[in-house]
Amino acid sequence: KASDEKLQGITxxxxxxxxxxxxxxxxxxxxxxxxxxxxxxCILFYIYFW
Known part of the structure; x- marks a missing residue:
């Protein structure tokens, strides 16, 4: 199991x-x-080509 120090900042x-x-x-x-x-x-393209 990894130590708390190694897990710090991952999430x-x-x-x-x-x-x-x-x-x-x-x-x-x-x-x-x-x-x-x-x-x-992106939203405009999505709406236009819908």
Missing amino acids: YFSRSTAQKAETRASWNYWDVVTSAGVVAV
């Missing part, structure tokens, strides 16, 4: 505070806008 709920801060610092407003745009285009 979403086992992240440390430092890992949460690092993840949050890795994206910004433009990343969210771009992702929303890509999702919107």
Whole structure:
């Protein structure tokens, strides 16, 4: 069985505070806008070709 140290940070709920801060610092407003745009285009294609 793996130790708790090896399992730390593998799942979403086992992240440390430092890992949460690092993840949050890795994206910004433009990343969210771009992702929303890509999702919107996918939805529009899906609706158009339905």
